[in-house]
Amino acid sequence: MNENLSIFSPASPQAEAIRSLSVLVMFISVVIFLIVEGVLIWCVVRFRRARQQAVPSEPPQVYGSNPIEIAWTAAPGMVVFILALVTARTLWEVKVTPPLPRAGDNTLFVTVIGRQWWWQYRYEHWNGRELTVATANELHVPANRKVFLILKSADVIHSFWAPRLAGKTDLIPGQTNYMSFQADKPGLYLGQCAEYCGTQHAGMLIRVVVESPDEFESWLRSQAESPATVAAADAGRKLFLSLSCVNCHRVDGTSAKGDYAPDLTHLMSRATIASGTLENTPKNLRAWIANPQTLRPGCLMPAFNLSERELTLVVGYLQSLR
Numbered sequence: 001m002n003e004n005l006s007i008f009s010p011a012s013p014q015a016e017a018i019r020s021l022s023v024l025v026m027f028i029s030v031v032i033f034l035i036v037e038g039v040l041i042w043c044v045v046r047f048r049r050a051r052q053q054a055v056p057s058e059p060p061q062v063y064g065s066n067p068i069e070i071a072w073t074a075a076p077g078m079v080v081f082i083l084a085l086v087t088a089r090t091l092w093e094v095k096v097t098p099p100l101p102r103a104g105d106n107t108l109f110v111t112v113i114g115r116q117w118w119w120q121y122r123y124e125h126w127n128g129r130e131l132t133v134a135t136a137n138e139l140h141v142p143a144n145r146k147v148f149l150i151l152k153s154a155d156v157i158h159s160f161w162a163p164r165l166a167g168k169t170d171l172i173p174g175q176t177n178y179m180s181f182q183a184d185k186p187g188l189y190l191g192q193c194a195e196y197c198g199t200q201h202a203g204m205l206i207r208v209v210v211e212s213p214d215e216f217e218s219w220l221r222s223q224a225e226s227p228a229t230v231a232a233a234d235a236g237r238k239l240f241l242s243l244s245c246v247n248c249h250r251v252d253g254t255s256a257k258g259d260y261a262p263d264l265t266h267l268m269s270r271a272t273i274a275s276g277t278l279e280n281t282p283k284n285l286r287a288w289i290a291n292p293q294t295l296r297p298g299c300l301m302p303a304f305n306l307s308e309r310e311l312t313l314v315v316g317y318l319q320s321l322r
């Protein structure tokens with residue numbers, strides 16, 4: 001798996017702007033550090049006691065010197081001014097207020113809702129077309145197209161951070177923030193919630209799947225359809241719909257209409273479950289449903305004490321959701 005989370009390998013113009021600013025700031029800081037430490041070490045060596053006359057004398061006492069005072073006020077002032085300018089320029093490049101969606105704009109708008117402890121994605125507009133697709137934790141976006149994320153929170157403050165694509169931006173209850181990026185090329189880009197949000201904060205992972213625009217279109221089409229009803233999973237489907245799963249989860253085309261937990265409509269199209277912390281395998285699904293609390297203590301899904309037979313049925317049904 002590609003585990004690269006470094007801001008030093010940017011994969012979008014926005015992340016590149018942040019990287020070059022970081023390098024510039026680092027360079028200026030290193031230069032200042034070398035000058036200050038250099039003068040310090042030079043003074044320590046040059047004025048050490050062994051090199052002074054045998055009779056210790058006081059150095060000449062200097063009270064105030066206009067040129068020196070002006071110099072050491074102006075120089076840091078200049079440095080701060082330059083840093084403020086380049087930072088403002090980068091902010092200008094990175095923080096763009098989203099335009100209104102219109103036909104043919106080749107732009108994707110997705111609402112991201114931070115929740116304890118997973119990411120809810122609602123696809124709003126693509127190329128001016130209104131969408132009804134909802135998914136969780138794995139965000140699909142087209143390469144080389146503008147992407148605007150509309151960031152909201154359902155509970156506490158979270159922070160969306162996929163370092164190779166964009167800077168981090170908080171998701172704050174009662175407030176809407178925006179983020180935009182344009183990924184250079186297809187690939188999997190990992191991220192992480194970057195604001196402590198409770199017990200499972202560290203397991204609130206982000207997976208951004210960047211696809212070619214064609215692949216993205218076909219992903220979008222398949223996500224917009226209701227999953228096919230599989231006869232073999234019928235008993236599992238009935239059981240699932242009779243349980244309280246339906247109060248929190250949604251499966252398009254069924255009576256499960258919950259909006260409180262990940263949308264399961266196309267669960268099998270996702271590579272992971274539990275906010276990117278577990279591979280989406282039948283074994284993990286079963287363990288998760290048997291008792292989510294052992295896998296992610298504190299998460300909001302309780303164990304339903306299903307029998308082994310019921311577990312098999314529910315997992316069978318979930319596996320039909322492609």
Ligand code: CUA
Nearest residue numbers: 158193195197
């Ligand atoms: Cu969500 Cu930390």
